[in-house]
Amino acid sequence: MSVDRLAVLTAGQLTESYAKTAHGVLRYGTREVVCVVDQVHAGRRAVDVVPFCDHPAPVVADVAAAAERGATTVLLGVAPLGGRLTPEWHALLAGALRLGLHVEAGLHTDLRTDPTLAGLAREHGAEIRNLRAAPADLDVPRSEPLAARVVHTVGSDCAIGKMSVVLELDRAARNRGRRSVFVATGQTGVAISGWGIAVDSVVSDYVAGAADRLVREGAARGDLLWLEGQGSIYHPAYSGVTLGLLHGSSADALVLCHRAGQTAIVDYPRTPLPGLADIVRGYEQAAGWVRPAPVAAVALNTAHLDGAGARAAIAEAEAATGLVADDVIRFGPDRVLDAVLAALP
Amino acid sequence: MSVDRLAVLTAGQLTESYAKTAHGVLRYGTREVVCVVDQVHAGRRAVDVVPFCDHPAPVVADVAAAAERGATTVLLGVAPLGGRLTPEWHALLAGALRLGLHVEAGLHTDLRTDPTLAGLAREHGAEIRNLRAAPADLDVPRSEPLAARVVHTVGSDCAIGKMSVVLELDRAARNRGRRSVFVATGQTGVAISGWGIAVDSVVSDYVAGAADRLVREGAARGDLLWLEGQGSIYHPAYSGVTLGLLHGSSADALVLCHRAGQTAIVDYPRTPLPGLADIVRGYEQAAGWVRPAPVAAVALNTAHLDGAGARAAIAEAEAATGLVADDVIRFGPDRVLDAVLAALP
Numbered sequence: 001m002s003v004d005r006l007a008v009l010t011a012g013q014l015t016e017s018y019a020k021t022a023h024g025v026l027r028y029g030t031r032e033v034v035c036v037v038d039q040v041h042a043g044r045r046a047v048d049v050v051p052f053c054d055h056p057a058p059v060v061a062d063v064a065a066a067a068e069r070g071a072t073t074v075l076l077g078v079a080p081l082g083g084r085l086t087p088e089w090h091a092l093l094a095g096a097l098r099l100g101l102h103v104e105a106g107l108h109t110d111l112r113t114d115p116t117l118a119g120l121a122r123e124h125g126a127e128i129r130n131l132r133a134a135p136a137d138l139d140v141p142r143s144e145p146l147a148a149r150v151v152h153t154v155g156s157d158c159a160i161g162k163m164s165v166v167l168e169l170d171r172a173a174r175n176r177g178r179r180s181v182f183v184a185t186g187q188t189g190v191a192i193s194g195w196g197i198a199v200d201s202v203v204s205d206y207v208a209g210a211a212d213r214l215v216r217e218g219a220a221r222g223d224l225l226w227l228e229g230q231g232s233i234y235h236p237a238y239s240g241v242t243l244g245l246l247h248g249s250s251a252d253a254l255v256l257c258h259r260a261g262q263t264a265i266v267d268y269p270r271t272p273l274p275g276l277a278d279i280v281r282g283y284e285q286a287a288g289w290v291r292p293a294p295v296a297a298v299a300l301n302t303a304h305l306d307g308a309g310a311r312a313a314i315a316e317a318e319a320a321t322g323l324v325a326d327d328v329i330r331f332g333p334d335r336v337l338d339a340v341l342a343a344l345p
Numbered sequence: 346m347s348v349d350r351l352a353v354l355t356a357g358q359l360t361e362s363y364a365k366t367a368h369g370v371l372r373y374g375t376r377e378v379v380c381v382v383d384q385v386h387a388g389r390r391a392v393d394v395v396p397f398c399d400h401p402a403p404v405v406a407d408v409a410a411a412a413e414r415g416a417t418t419v420l421l422g423v424a425p426l427g428g429r430l431t432p433e434w435h436a437l438l439a440g441a442l443r444l445g446l447h448v449e450a451g452l453h454t455d456l457r458t459d460p461t462l463a464g465l466a467r468e469h470g471a472e473i474r475n476l477r478a479a480p481a482d483l484d485v486p487r488s489e490p491l492a493a494r495v496v497h498t499v500g501s502d503c504a505i506g507k508m509s510v511v512l513e514l515d516r517a518a519r520n521r522g523r524r525s526v527f528v529a530t531g532q533t534g535v536a537i538s539g540w541g542i543a544v545d546s547v548v549s550d551y552v553a554g555a556a557d558r559l560v561r562e563g564a565a566r567g568d569l570l571w572l573e574g575q576g577s578i579y580h581p582a583y584s585g586v587t588l589g590l591l592h593g594s595s596a597d598a599l600v601l602c603h604r605a606g607q608t609a610i611v612d613y614p615r616t617p618l619p620g621l622a623d624i625v626r627g628y629e630q631a632a633g634w635v636r637p638a639p640v641a642a643v644a645l646n647t648a649h650l651d652g653a654g655a656r657a658a659i660a661e662a663e664a665a666t667g668l669v670a671d672d673v674i675r676f677g678p679d680r681v682l683d684a685v686l687a688a689l690p
Contacts, residue, residue, distance in 0.1 A: 140582035143613050204552045204586045205545045233588070236635045237485035240589025241549045247584045268488050271635055285630060289579045290616055 004194065005034045007066035007101070008077040011092055014038040014049055014059065021106070022077030024192045026055040028167040028182070031194050033057045034071045063096045075191055076105035084109050093117060100124045106131035106187030106198065131190040132198040134210070141212035141248050148219035149344045152251035153229040153299070154283050156258045156273050157265050158238060163189050165257050165299040165328055166226035169340065172333040179222035183214050185245060189228050199230060199241060207241055208248030215250055227251065233286055234279070236268050246287055253296040253343045254283055255336065260302045260313035276320045296343035297336045298325035349539065350379045352411035352446070353422040356437055359383040359394055359404065366451070367422030369537045371400040373512040373527070376539050378402045379416045408441045420536055421450035429454055438462060445469045451476035451532030451543065476535040477543040479555070486557035486593050493564035494689045497596035498574040498644070499628050501603045501618050502610055503583060508534050510602050510644040510673055511571035514685065517678040518569055526567035528559050530590060534573050544575060544586060552586055556593030572596065578631055579624070581613050591632055598641040598688045599628055600681065605647045605658035621665045641688035642681045643670035 006029075008022045014036060025033060026046050033046075035058050041049045042061035049059065060066055063074060074096040076089075085093075085107065093103050093111065097120035103111065105128075111117050112128045121128050151169070153162040166182060167189075173180035182189070184196025195217070197210045211227065218225040227249050231238030246254075258276060265271040273279065280295045287293040298317050302310035310327055317325035324339035326332075351374075353367045359381060370378060371391050378391075380403050386394045387406035394404065405411055408419060419441040421434075430438075430452065438448050438456070442465035448456065450473075456462050457473045466473050496514070498507040511527060512534075518525035527534070529541030540562070542555045556572065563570040572594050576583030591599075603621060610616040618624065625640045632638040643662050647655035655672055662670035669684035671677075 140612075143581060143615060200548070200550045202549050203545070204547050204549045204589065205583060207549045207585045208582050233631075234634045236488060236592050237553050238550060239592045239635065240552045240585040240587075242585075243578070243588045244549065244585025247581050267485075270488060282630070282634060285627070286578075289627060290581045290584065 004073040004102070005032050005071050007034055007063065007071035007074050008036045009063070009074050009092065009096075010036060010038045010077045011089065012038055012040040013078050014041050018078050021075070021079050021188045021191045023050060023053065024163070024167070024188050025075065025077065026050060026053045026057065028171060029192045034069050035060045035066050036077070037061070037063055037066050037074070063092065063099060063101065067099045067101060071101060073102040073104060076103070076107070079106070079188060085111070085114070090114075090117070094120055097121050097124055097126045097128075100126050102127040102129065104129045104131055104191065106191060108132070132187045132201050134197060134202045135213075138202060138206035138209050138213065140206070140209045146215055146219055146250050148215070148223045148225050150215050150225045150227055150249055150251045151253050151255060151296070151340055151344070152227040152246065152249045152293075153255045153257055154242065154246065155229055155232050155256065156234060156279050157232050157262060158235060158267070160257050160259045161299070161301045161329070162229040162257045165255060166228050167192070168328045168333040169255070169337050170226040172337050173224055178224050180224040180226065181218045181222035183218045183225050183227045185211070185214065185228045185230055199245060204240065207244030211245045211248030212250070229257070232265070233282060234271065234273055235265055236271055243286060247290045250291065251287065251293040252345055253340055254287065254293055255297050255299050255340060256280055256283060256295045257299045257301065258317070260300050260305060260310070260317070276317055280321050280323070294343055295323065297339040298323050299336055300325050300327050302327045302330060349418040349447070350377050350416050352379055352408065352416035352419050353381045354408070354419050354437060354441075355381060355383040355422045356434065357383055357385045358423050359386050363423050366420070366424050366533045366536045368395060368398065369508070369512070369533050370420065370422065371395060371398045371402065373516060374537045379414050380405045380411050381422070382406070382408055382411050382419070408437065408444060408446065412444045412446060416446060418447040418449060421448070421452070424451070424533060430456070430459070435459075435462070439465055442466050442469055442471045442473075445471050447472045447474065449474045449476055449536065451536060453477070477532045477546050479542060479547045480558075483547060483551040483554050483558065485551070485554045491560055491564055491595050493560065493568045493570050495560050495570045495572055495594055495596045496598050496600060496641070496685055496689075497572040497591065497594045497638075498600045498602055499587065499591065500574055500577050500601065501579060501624050502577050502607060503580060503612070505602050505604045506644070506646045506674070507574040507602045510600060511573050512537070513673045513678040514600070514682050515571040517682050523569050524567035525569040525571065526563045528563045528570050528572045530556070530559065530573045530575055544590060549585065552589030553593030556590045557595070560595055574602070577610070578627060579616065579618055580610055581616055588631060592635045595636065596632065596638040597690055598685055599632065599638050600642050600644050600685060601625055601628060601640045602644045602646065603662070605645050605650060605655070605662070621662055625666050625668070639688055640668065642684040643668050644681055645670050645672050647672045647675060
């Protein structure tokens with residue numbers, strides 16, 4: 001997919017939180033973004049519309065304007081849609097295919113099984129890519145040495161910033177001249193980097209094998225890999241995915257992501273979380289069942305606190321764990337990056 | 346499936362180790378077995394042919410003879426076949442469908458997608474059942490109290506007897522008059538009990554949800570559930586499945602299965618196993634991340650040792666862990682069952 005020139009389709013929702021794929025691609029993506037397609041914000045630039053976004057891509061009103069600007073591929077920039085496609089979105093994607101543009105999406109519904117869209121793609125020589133599709137030939141891990149260092153984000157819960165943290169650390173490492181690579185394990189991450197595997201679509205026996213394949217593919221692209229984590233070993237529904245990734249990852253070091261002050265799993269409020277030092281120990285024990293890896297730093301999410309509260313929470317996390325802790329989004333990734341690099345063999 | 350009358354098809358391989366589905370169904374199955382279909386051993390009885398089998402079912406030469414004896418359903422009793430169907434097996438199953446017999450199989454290949462077999466099934470009013478097929482409507486665990494006690498087998502490695510151990514314990518509990526239920530999580534177990542979910546075919550996000558659904562379905566059938574374990578938290582490829590089952594199971598007590606003397610994962614010989622007491626602690630820690638459950642006993646596999654060696658290994662396991670240990674196949678399930686029942690709340 002390396003020659004794609006992306007048009008990110010948000011269709012009026014560019015500033016909504018649903019547009020997290022668009023926001024991630026604009027903030028962290030390494031593929032070329034030609035424009036955003038959004039009729040509400042047309043005529044402005046992404047940098048002027050999206051908070052925390054410094055991307056100068058123009059916002060255009062429709063896919064025809066995107067094609068005129070040289071886009072080759074329309075990326076669906078809005079994540080959920082309830083996982084399904086509304087008639088309006090269906091019409092927009094059909095229009096893109098009629099112009100010969102490829103379509104990329106990570107919906108639960110596989111657009112390739114939509115007869116109308118599949119027919120248009122064939123007719124106009126365009127591809128429909130399902131970012132969530134698992135490779136058909138997955139296997140178990142190979143248990144061979146890897147020619148790269150792997151850093152893996154783990155977390156106390158879901159949806160606390162594991163992807164953003166590795167994206168920030170990867171970008172900072174590249175800015176320092178490292179051959180650093182973000183390795184995606186979820187559909188938003190795959191949309192951002194253009195490769196990876198959405199492990200939530202992988203059959204349970206092959207989660208570790210998927211992680212192993214990803215780090216081997218990453219090792220062909222660089223020598224410092226940042227593997228996106230999923231779930232939590234403390235999460236009643238998703239702990240298996242977390243452990244499979246951890247054991248398949250060949251991780252050399254872990255970064256523990258935690259929302260400051262959180263004391264229970266959000267989706268399962270009757271499942272309490274232990275203290276931060278115990279969470280560090282839990283992950284180190286879990287890694288050690290197969291391959292020891294230290295937690296090198298704590299990435300604290302303090303978005304719900306004011307500045308003073310954030311600094312106090314960071315100091316408290318450092319005192320509790322004896323590790324460097326910081327909010328890499330709020331205060332920058334350098335302290336956590338330094339701690340991680342120091343922990344690598 | 347409760348009214349099925351089974352013909353177990355082994356087609357010449359009844360005494361081979363590949364026939365583990367047939368052996369399991371004959372030894373532990375609760376559904377009626379009318380006959381075995383195996384041309385090599387035809388004319389004898391299962392009890393006379395299969396080691397450790399006390400089932401009096403006659404062995405007949407072909408599916409026509411099975412139909413004459415009142416069989417309604419042909420169960421493929423040979424597990425691997427490389428997961429695929431040879432022309433000979435295809436012809437045998439086609440013959441069964443032509444007689445209006447249902448066909449049950451747990452192959453990697455879904456027989457329902459074979460046009461010839463699917464056509465014959467339609468034509469003759471027969472069903473093809475894929476024992477490995479995951480339910481389409483799986484979800485995450487519900488986190489509600491369960492009106493049954495759950496005992497879950499866990500292990501230091503794969504293929505060390507986790508299914509046999511729960512089958513022995515379930516049978517012994519039923520013999521004591523308990524409303525005891527075996528809950529299958531693999532295709533052989535599903536063939537034995539006629540229900541369950543082969544979790545290796547479940548998408549990773551739903552392993553815990555599958556375990557939760559299974560124990561809720563089990564609680565409608567009895568109040569003492571024996572949930573078959575899979576894999577090991579120490580197994581580099583399958584640990585995620587193990588933890589997902591453990592956290593989705595609502596287990597009240599665990600039985601740790603271990604092959605006496607084993608010191609590394611068989612498939613990954615560079616992954617060492619800790620000592621038995623550490624394995625007990627590892628599982629109790631892992632369970633405790635979501636819901637504490639004690640290891641109530643150790644089920645030791647001593648098949649590779651002589652009698653004196655087995656007794657010494659059992660004594661050693663008891664000394665190391667402070668728990669009751671026994672080989673439930675070799676010396677009977679009663680001591681382990683007593684220890685488990687004593688540990689339940």
